Amino acid sequence: MEQYKIIFAGLANAGKTSITLTLQRQFSDLADITPTKGIDRTELDILGFRVVNWDLGGQEIFREEYKKKEAVIFAETEILFYVIDIQDTDLYEDALKYLQDIVEIYKSVDPDRLPYTTICLNKVDPDLMIDFSKQTKELSSKIANILKGLEYKIFQTSIYNLPSLIEAFSWGIAKFLPKQSELDLMLKKFLAEHANVNAVNLLEKHSMFLIQSYRDESAQLFFNLLKEGIISIIEKLGNKLTVLTLDINKIFKVFVEKMTVLQRDYYFVFMGQDLDFDLIQNSLITNYYGQIQNIVQSELQ
Ligand SMILES: Nc1nc2c(ncn2[C@@H]2O[C@H](COP(=O)(O)OP(=O)(O)OP(=O)(O)O)[C@@H](O)[C@H]2O)c(=O)[nH]1
Ligand SMILES: [Mg+2]
Known part of the structure; x- marks a missing residue:
């Protein structure tokens, strides 16, 4: 190793x-x-x-x-x-x-x-x-x-x-992490394809490591205000958490989805206006999950 x-x-x-x-x-x-x-x-x-x-x-x-x-x-x-x-x-x-x-x-x-x-x-x-x-x-x-x-x-x-x-x-x-830039690109692509998503983060369990992408600076500033709370919720819920949806106010929503690769847990965190959780989940499953698993997996070999 x-x-x-x-x-x-x-x-x-x-x-x-x-x-x-x-x-x-x-x-x-x-x-x-x-x-x-x-x-x-x-x-x-x-x-x-x-x-x-x-x-x-x-x-x-x-x-x-x-x-x-x-x-x-x-x-x-x-x-x-x-x-x-x-x-x-x-x-x-x-x-x-x-x-x-x-x-x-x-x-x-x-x-x-x-x-x-x-x-x-x-x-x-x-x-x-x-x-x-x-x-x-x-x-x-x-x-x-x-x-x-x-x-x-x-x-x-x-x-x-x-x-x-x-x-x-x-x-x-x-x-x-040689594949980090590939994951980075993937998150950017996700933002490009989902106009109502303003921020997407990929966290490793224990959140020692994250990849992040934002639509613009104000999205980043706003997301940073929420990040500490979100990380703390993810850690407190631990294994019990698979999906989490939060309404921050009438407009902003946060969506967290767990992905497990090689017995390791990762969390996607999305923030945006009028997020359609089903749509995001479908898009993840059809277009992103497999690719991201491949990248993370090949990282470990
Ligand atoms: N306010 C504040 N205090 C901090 C922060 N980080 C560390 N401290 C305090 O600074 C003091 C020194 O912290 P250490 O982590 O022991 O510092 P160190 O760099 O490891 O020191 P050495 O081991 O002597 O080299 C402790 O009293 C900490 O509580 C911080 O972000 N903010
Ligand atoms: Mg010390």
Whole structure:
């Protein structure tokens, strides 16, 4: 079985361990979280892939240690998640410097195989009435300089906004799912064929991974408001859920349908105006189900 390595790095207290616990829904462990001493490795199963998550404790004494073993620690990284505490403005320079150090390491270890990099500007909490756009802009331009030549994307995240973490994580891991773009295209085709559908998402069980497509920006904004609730309903209902229909208001509706491939559960989530559930279900069965099963299945072989 193929194995992929993900590195979570960033200064101490940025939120790396909290993010990995939240992504794995280990909410109860969040309460007594302590600074990570050295490296904490966990194995995840994502779409049948074995992913090894390396959570690099960010205290300075450990960062010095990593430099001594940099070839072992950083070699063959598929994805780098670099976490920055956006609330801690005093530490921006240090955070950027550490990112720069890590990029240098990657360039010296294996310049032909630089990792995909997901930057999490973390602690953008939904209940904070602070607008972080100025800080995001400032950090983004500095990060762009540091990450020249690497493929990367910057996300605003918070452990109190699960969809924000799922989105950042999905972007990263999509890079080692070769068929992801085929699924992406398929969802776009679905939108093109169904004028009253405004948003379609494909979620993996535990929602570690999702593919998403939206008709326009307003559909995406509106859907994002609902996403947390929808994910939580899907997870709470678990195996009992096969089909779910929700009326958000008189106009918008949400439709969830479960699909099982190789004993794994996936959920389609549709949002739109005056959705015709039967029509969507028929269209899925006749035109999409088989194709998507083939794609997901071949991904695992
Ligand atoms: N407000 C807020 N606090 C967060 C968030 N993420 C993490 N924290 C808090 O930040 C503190 C540090 O979190 P950790 O996950 O231990 O940080 P870390 O990056 O793993 O730190 P080291 O292990 O020392 O490198 C904890 O008190 C968390 O509760 C977030 O999104 N918002
Ligand atoms: Mg930690």
